[in-house]
Amino acid sequence: MTFFVITLIKAALWAAAILLSLLYLQWIERKVIAHVQLRLGPSRVGPHGLLQPLADVMKLLLKEDLTPAGAHKFLYLLAPFLAVSLALVPVVVLPFGPEVEVFGVRTALHLADLNIGVLFLLAVTSLGVYGTALAGWASNSKYALLGALRSSAQMISYELPMAIAVVAPLLLANTLSLQGLAEAQGGYYGGWIPRWNVFQLPAPQIFGCVIFLISGFAETNRVPFDLPEAENELVAGFHTEYSSLKFASFFMAEYANMITSCAFATVLFFGAWQPLWPEAKGSGYFPTLLFGLAGLVALYHGLHPARPKDRITLPVVALAFFGLAAVFLIPVVRPVLLPVFWFVLKAGSLLFTFMWVRATLPRFRYDQLMAFTWKFLFPVAMVNLLATGLLVAVYGK
């Protein structure tokens, strides 16, 4: 009984968290890119445009839901449904933290610890291509079809180097469970350097990590691999004909895939929830320090306001930061919040990289993209895997 209650609570919590972060990820991306491009980004709806996601959802809800003439009605409906649901499923297996004890109840932070978690994740994410392919095919539009063709080819091709890059850390950890992977990366070399898979002896996975991230960009259709929806070539690619909430579903799916990609990379290569330096050396106070500092900066700017309204808004922001800093000092919630903090920090940094790259790079051409994966990425991933296998076999774990 308790198991069901706890699982329900956890499921509700993670669902709320993931949906909220989906909404706000888009806001953050718009802000990040705007600042790279010397703009302000969303700033009208709510303070600093914080209610913009809400406004966007409202707008999309109220838009007319069109089905183009000649579209395959069933598949046309199924595609966005598939895309978004398959994009949201992987969150089930992501390990946000170790087993903890909250209010006398011992429980794991993640929803399910499958003993084949890695395979499950790979399987579910690669099913996502069905949403894209079906959308393009069912829309009865040439642009959508071309987009879907590009997308299917690209996603299937990049799956290979990605899967091979994933295998190498599995050799190091000797498990297929994501939880096991995370736990295998605990500990520190010389008391300071974390034993994450990027640094893990005998075979540091630096190349593997880079290959995984590049494939991740391609899997999620992001710049410089955003050919399936290259707006300057194919208008909007596979979702050209979609409007209203169906369009929103594809949009959500893209962001959910981004989160999954980054979270997966965090688990595979960056030690999941393991802190950057040992807890014994004070890493547990890092969040408090970080939020405290952010609060101080906000307070300083509130006292030296650039605009009249900053005099009120910035101290409020500062208070919120101080509150967060204080929450991380409460002994009861610390064991839950600390791992989640480290996990979110690492995945968030990777997400920021995704946005940064999007603001900077041009995109590949279709054939160059294929040549890049088959002639470069795939062989490098193979070599990396063989080298890792050899090193593990010779030096052992």
Added chain:
Amino acid sequence: MGPHQTTRTVLNMGPQHPSTHGVLRLLLELDGEIIVKAEPDIGYLHTGIEKQCEDKTYQQVVPLTDRVDYLANLSNNLCYCLAVERLLGLEIPPMAQWMRVMLTELTRISSHLVWLGTHAMDTGAMSVFLYCFREREDLLRIFEMFSGQRMMTSYFRVGGLALEPPRGWDQPIRAFLDAFPEHLEQYEGLLTANPIWLLRTKGVGVVPAGELVNLGVTGPMLRAAGLAWDIRKAEPYSAYDRFEFEVPTRTEGDVYARYQVRVDEMRQSARIARQALDGMPSGPWAADAPKVVLPDREKMKTQMEALIHHFKIIYEGFKVPEGEVYQAIESPRGELGYYVVSDGSAKPYRVHIHGPSYGNLQSTARMIQGRMIADVIASLGSMDFVLGDVDR
């Protein structure tokens, strides 16, 4: 259909499409992603400007020329004014000439900035676009300071300039020219050595120089293929022979070469503008031709003769001796020509515009046949056409 047959798709790209730069329609016959046949279809932005010119007095035509190539309006103003001035046999004072040179070179920079931004955005590099527009904003402010208008300036008139340059006009230009080279380096830093950019532009859209000439292509596209043809050097107009500058050329004739040529041209334009700024002669800003140039306000209120001239110019326009003239200048896009025929009345009998974009667009099919859709976008971007200039 047998199992080994393939079907070709006909893709209608435009007139509503994010990167046809206005309203160009391309009919693409595709085999997968390869273009088998390409056919550009123009005429969606036909403004009838040439015909409208016939019903305006000579001075009234100037604002229409702004709207032909709306990214290089001052070049169009200049070309038209030079043509009419040649018919009239007017001598333009040096100050006005140097001012014209300086402002048309700034126009070239602003036009190239729009090109660079949109071209980069077409290939996916979003930020360059906004950086370029920040730079262009400074230029538009400068144009506004001179003429009161940001884009449709109509600042050059038959006989000289439209208005006396405002007090302290040199300050913002100097500030811009000081900051510009460094900013240009930054934009280049994002693209010039970027491997993806090189992959997308090198060897794409190559057409040999000979064919380009036959197709009527001019300007940076021709220079990127190795022909150093620049009207500013070949047939200097408006005091260009007194400025020092180079004509940048490349020999590859691909999209990347066009990019390099245009970026170098921006540097040369800044160099010319700097020379004009430093050596700006003093003196009147319009020709001493009371029957053509409006008298200044003071004279009009105090002198009978000036009042009569003002009235006549406003109500009747000025008469231009019978004859015809073709005046060509180097616009940011290539050879811009105005062919003006006068029947001796106050309105032109015929104004024909040789828009460089029209000639440049002719190379489309040659450039993209047998290549991929992504190359269409890169090639179209490298042509730098303005549809208003094509359709007129």
